[in-house]
Amino acid sequence: MRTGKWRSIAARLTVPLTVALSFALALAPHPAYAAGTAADTAANCRAGTLVTVVAHLDDDLLFVDPGISEKLDAGWCITTVHLIGGANGAKFDYVLLRETGTRLAYSRIAGVANEWTESTVTFAGKPVHALVLKHQPRVRLLELRLPGGAVRGGKVPLGLLWDRGETLATYPMNADGTGATRYDRASLAATLRAILTPATEIYTLNPDTVPFIEHPDHIYAARITRVVAQSLGRDLPIAYHLTYPAASLPKNLSAAETLRKRDAVGSYFAIDGGDAGHVFGEYQWDGNWIARRYAQTARASDAGPAFRPRATRLVNEHSSQCLASGGSAGRSPRLAACSGSAAQDWIWQPLDATPGDKNAAQLVDAATRLCVAERDGGLVEEACRGADAAQRWTPWDFGLVYTPLGHCLGAKDGAVSIAGCSRLTAEYRWAISPESQWTDARQQGALYGDVKGEGRDSAVYVQRRKDGPGFNVWVAAMSRFENAAPWYLNAVPFDPHAPSPTCRADTLCFDSARFLVADFDGDGLADLMVIAPRNGGTAFWLLKSSGTRFEAPRLWYQTTSAWTPAATQQYVAADFDGDGRADVMLAQKRDGHGLNLWVLSARDTGGNPPALWLQAPSLGAGARFLAARAAGSARPGLFAIDGANGALAVVPLANTGSAFSIAGPPAVYPQFQRAFVKVTAGDLHSDGIDDLVVLQPRGESAGIDVWTIQGGKSAGAAIRVATLAGTSYADTLPALVRRDDRPTLMLFRRANAPLGDFYFTGGAPSLSGYVFDSPSRLGAVQIWGDLPGLFSEALWLEVLAQ
Secondary structure: OOEEEEEEEEOOOOOOOOOEOOOEOOOOOOOOOOOOOOOHHHHHOOEEEEEEEEOOOOOHHHOOHHHHHHHHHHEEEEEEEEEEEEEEOOHHHHHHHHHHHHHHHHHHHHHHOOOOOEEEEEEEEEEEEEEEOOOOOOEEEEEEEEEEOOOOOOHHHHHHHHOOOOOEEOOOOOOOOOOOOOOOOHHHHHHHHHHHHOOOEEEEOOOOOOOOOOOOHHHHHHHHHHHHHHOOOOEEEEEEOOOOOHHHHOOOOOOOHHHHHHHHHHHHHHHHHOOHHHHOOOOOOOOOHOOEEEEEEOOOOOOEEEEEEEOOEEEEEEEEEEEEEEOOOOOOOOOEEEEOOOOHHHEEEEEEOOOOOOOOOEEEEEEOOOOEEEEEOOEEEEEOOOOOOOHEEEOOOOOOOOOOOOOOEEOOOHHHEEEEOOOOHHOOEEEEEOOOOOOOOOOOOOEEOOOOOOOOOEEEEEEEOOOOOOOEEEEEOOOOOOOOOOEEOOOOOOOOOOOOOOOOOOOOOOOOOEEEEEOOOOOOEEEEEEEEEEEEEEEEEEEOOOOEEEEEOOOEOOOOOOHHHHHEEEEEOOOOOOOOOEEEEEEEEOOOEEEEEEEEEEOOOOOOOEEEEEEEEEOOOOEEEEEOOOOOOOOOEEEEEEEEEOEEEEEEEEEEOOOOOEEEOOOOEEEHHHOOOEEEEEEEOOOOEEEEEEEEEEOOOOOEEEEEEEOOOOOOEEEEEEEEOOOOOOHHEEEEEEEEEEEEEEEEEEEEOOOOOOOOOOOEEEEEEEEEOOEEEEEEEEEEEEEEHHHHHEEEOOOOOO
16 A cells, blocks of 8 residues: 655645645657657657656646646657547547647647648557647657547446457547557557657556546556556656546646646637636636646556555545544544544555446545445444445545445534435535645635725625636625625637737736735725736736726836746735835745845835845745734734744734844744644734734534734734634635724635535635624624625635745
């Protein structure tokens, strides 16, 4: 059994490395384009050859890229092998349609015209359809055109070939319907071995899982590749890529990688399906894989079977609790706070079954080796018996888990639940890691400011658009009688055939933007600032508030290449110099350790050049900053929310008006895990000094504990002031605002709506709040209701790392 973790492949964004299974990257080479040979063209492929083997014609685009793009940019040759043509039961015209889509996508990745040389080449005596990109011949696609299997139960031809000795007929190799061939296990292995022979690195999908967590075709493509790569007798790097469950993990690609990938995938689906709209969202399949790439690196020569059991977690999306073993036979699994305990490690063990059959996996406790059975309306751990129907589970895609008797596994009121499978909410969705897209503390969803000039704050939130990578900006009052309204519509039309990137120059795109709300011109109205890459540096775009809308963007300041969004941990707005206009603090990564804090002070027409206010090598690169007034400082300073050996650490930063200074040693709170708290700041004591409010998941239920920390020259002790029973930590983003001159804990939340079978997430954003009756007591909840849009489409990365 392996217990490695899935590893993020992205180099520019940092997410927790304890994300489910340890996956990393590798790449591989590309044979020459002469028919019938697999020899590299040295002049073209001297940098290396990446061979990527996947099942379907979108798997490489969705789950492997930008690994392919990176190698192409570095001068490598890339060969992508699609084993499957079309999809389950598809006719030949759909095979050709999907290949049309993948040609368009790869031409966009390469940045050249969509013109290809097509031919039939021979590997180990078998004809394979080959496509070479005319204006970038280092790109080659090989189409074996085998029939596809069912995604959710049913016939899996590739599995029947590999495990049951069947022989498969391919689709035709020629457009006129001729040239089909037949494969058995031996001939498929020989063909793939010939294709892999010139590789210097290999990519494929995930062999160490079970249907239907991932598509059976994905699993078999990866297992076949592993076995054939072992037979090469070469010590090559090979990378196994997570597919469907990656959507439950934090985003881990940079903004530039994400935008480029959306262009390529959008071009593909403009052909396959005729609509790329779902690619630009996070809530729907295809779109929610774009900003992620998770893989595990290994060596092709590593000995071992095609499937190798790996421990994983079952983490409830709604409650953030982990499924834990009862510890011994006769006891039941339970829910508990995720702790890293071995009692929370599980293995999905495949059973001997016809490929495509349901109820073909056991849920095994990795520590005790006991199996979970469904008996008498409940779950119990017992000795494993493969033939026992009560132990045969059907794990599903998109976070669903079907029990042996066809119920759905969930969490209700802090306990394990097995229930019917209609109209399921997030209580019945499971992630593979506690560090998931729902607990990713780098994200922000709503900002607050007096955009109307009425003396009270409104919520400002953005929504992704479906017609391209743009966004709309909405403003919502804290009122049940005043509807949210769009204040700025930012359409960025998507052209799947465009020769250049969709997002460039002065285009504002959701994935590359960060947002601030503050009064930047001193007129008493809070404005919106959109920060995005431009001309090698950073553009600060001011959308001035008119009181009823945000005006068109005006360039407020443009930095040089010394300050880029990719190197800036966070932007914070406040009137740091005391002139009545909001300034912008940039927390920029230092060479080595820590951060440098720069300030762009406001002036009449824009911003002044960045001035260095603090070199902070002692702060972690993942520190998060909150504008706050510290003791002894007449102007707003900062709280640095940092970590100390995994615990929460708070560092107050005072402000002289031209520099920040660290007011004292960090206050460390070992009762809080840094990665699993959400922190906001505001004045709870009405003394002109800001305090902290900390939200912590309860662990024993889907509730939130609310703690306060009094501010001062050093942060005070943490005091628990309330428990929000039944409120999902994963679906809640906090802020402190003043309403009617009283501090109010605002919660921007996801409405816990029923989720369709093909959705990890869903539900509208909503607003609610709790007035602090005193610094140690929360009042009753005020619910202002659901807002237009979707919660998942409002989440953007406020900080790069945590």
